Amino acid sequence: MTDAPTLETIRLILRPHRVDDYADCRALWADAGVVRHIGGVPQDGQAVWFRILRYAGMWSLLGHGMWVIEERDSGTFLGEAGLLSAERGIAQLEGVPEAGWVLGPNAWGRGIATEAMQAILSWADVHVASPSIRCIIDPDNQASIKVAEKLGFHALADTLYGGKPTRVFDRPAGHIES
Template sequence: MTTAPLLHTDRLILRPHGVGDFDAACALWSDAQVVRHIGGSPQDAQAVWFRLLRYAGMWSLLGYGMWVVQDRATGAFLGEAGLLNAARGLPELDGVPEAGWVLGPQTWGRGIATEAMAAVLGWADAYLDAPAIRCIIEPDNGASIAVAGKLGFAPFADTQMEKKSVHVMERKQGM
């Protein structure tokens, strides 16, 4: 697979990123509230551009990657969700796809992250030969820890990344 397939849920469309998503992605990744648990630093336009290129490259090279999360009713860009290999240098992530989601404040508390990632994980169970998927979450990110739990992720390990503590959580295939 060289590009993200379309996934549909009751409220969402998950679709491949395109050049037209650049401005919305810049707004998302430059929002200090959004990134406070994801590295903590807003990203500039160049970093976001390189992120979009990485997303396309992951699909091309790995057969999986990230999707745009779009509101099915309005077409609004809500955020991003999917699977990645970020070569973070963490042995706990070696050999397994990493789940990730980042959504704008307008979605928080509405179940959008859970709905989007349930679609992603359903796709992964059907199409990826991966015995498990893991995610990393900062310990004070209670919202994402709750989402991960709803999706079947369980504690796997605690480690350090960029001098910060992170939980590594794992979901076995088909959970």
């Protein structure tokens, strides 16, 4: 079994999910603005609970997974970020970890996603054996595309996921952000 390490940045603590994160995670995934570009449908309590359990399972089975993003100074829950395996049926995601980040409105426009993912990708470059890491982003989600590009991801392919246009981005292992 592998436990998620705690990562720290100047402003953030990235830590494993806990049972007591349920209320914050439920509020995050129930927010229509948050999920607008991530499937478009707010999630109910059971789906969020299963999500938290899935996160723990990824760490146990894969040695990587998702972290809670907390503001260092206040302990405020800001969102989630990390690496996952979602078996989405998208050919370009087969065999490589998928990066993902989701933030609550209190974290938007503050560089939180970039800061969190820089720490995660630095960790992954040392601890995850993969030629690259990929992510999928709704082509209309300009904020996430900007984050991905800052992190060294480049557009790899356009495809459909759930019948909706989706862009696959790739970041070679060991990429150094500029």
